[in-house]
Amino acid sequence: MAEPQREALIQVRKLTVHYTSADGREIPALNQVDFTIQPGEAVGVLGESGCGKTTLGLSVLRLLPASARIRSGSVLFHGQEILQMTEDQLQKLRGAEISMIFQEPEIALTPVMRVGEQVVEVIRAHRPGSREQCRAQAKELLSQLGFSDADRIYSAYPHQLSGGQRQRAVIAQAIACKPSLVIADEPTTALDSAVQGEILALFRHLQERYQMALLIITHNPAILAKITNRVLVMYAGRIVEEAATSDIFRKPLHPYTLGLMRCHPQLDAEDSFGPRRPLHSIPGQPPEPTQAMRGCSFEPRCPDRMDRCTIREPEEVQAETSLRVRCFKYGG
């Protein structure tokens, strides 16, 4: 295995993950995925449902369901192989060094325990200290997360909180032990737009304050614009483009990235309002994961397709502003 060139926080190499369906078929989810996260860096993963982005997040913490199998590859955390760790070692890692936030805060919190106690539980699992000290820490944390009435929130049950408050409580759990990486899978998708903005601002604030790295997984590019440094675009289990956030919004290179950016109407564009003008859309649907493809997996939906796209898959190349792009338009 190659040594990491820089001291990366996370280095994923050629990760390939398959699921086995109930009738025994192999369903590829990740195909030779490579990426790194530097300490303190915020990275976005952009892609549509079924592209493998959730599998990617779960693989880093080894939280994949039993039907999944890591076929090959490696996931290094500070140079240590996560894929070789024992269950004990993983427990020490999860929550303390790397934590995860899911889309539905309702599922992450148990309904029968006070919110504050659930934060205490995380702290006590990883840090020595009396129950009283942990309680004080949990309250302190809740007030840092923008709860003006941290005492009330501490002793509330999840159902007494609004969706945004619950998501903030989940964030409190996730950052309780000051992990070096937080993975957030669609953290604001279930929230109202006003609350969504608050949570995004909170992420940015926490990231600056604690220098923690973020991996944000989403299908909505607008969410990544303000809080990430770098974006990985996934399609059909592959990373098809990687670029700095400002570059990917200014000049997306891969036809899929471009299509995705255009799907969401822009309020700042000249033609902002006014009903009854069609939106830009990407025709068709992503390929069925079971369907074997010889060429580029985006080819059937691609506006710029060429003859050679059906013959073989393009290689990753560095092009213009993108760190890498997988498309024949730029070589490959």
Place this chain on the structure above:
Amino acid sequence: MRVRGLSKQYGQRRGFNRQKFLIEALKDVEFAIRAGSTLALVGESGAGKSTLARCLARLEDPDSGEIWYRDKNLLAIPAQEMRWVRRQIQLIFQDPTSALNPRFSAVEIVAEPLAIQRQSTEEERRRRALEAMEQVGLPRDCGNKSPLELSGGQRQRLALARALVLEPKFLILDEALAGLDLSIQAQIVNLLLELQISRGLTYLYISHDLTMVGRIADHVAVMRDGRIIEWSQTSDFFTSPRHPYTQELIASIPRIESRA
């Protein structure tokens, strides 16, 4: 459609003494939608948007007020005319999966409303169901599949086909696109726009995605705590919001920095 003074309270017994609390879900709601236009209804969760939708579709009875649809007060019409109303007004929910019976095939799901409305023969119903499915862009081979075998976008199209098969004039879309991928959202919005033009459909579009609202609505109504606090033309809603809450909503829209 014209709505006047619509109010609805829910009773809830809470605490050990089971004391009764009243939650005012709708307070004196008033608005109008012109035929063939789109009104967007925005506001935070719990503002009463879905209660309003359910009242308009007559799935729930408001406590007071009037709902006028084409010169008929829907709250005071004879039972036999309700059948007509149910054909005219259709509601589409956010989560299509829970609205689709998994033991039915796709085509049976779409044909069911026709059977409930006691329209035509079984063969004719099947033909019309397949037609509606084609219209929403579902591939032909979907007909005999169970909804569980369809993707999220296909399920939402199926729910739309089921709503359209009765040839309604008024569609209520309650967060109908939330949770779908952007490319699929765009495809379905385009389909809705096409149908609006070809069939003169009227939409009540409930959503918290303000960017999308800006693109498809003629008017926007903002709801908060059961009231409509602002009602304006879409361009005014974005460029000169009056109510402080509306201003807050507009400021919170996540924006992609301008692409040169």
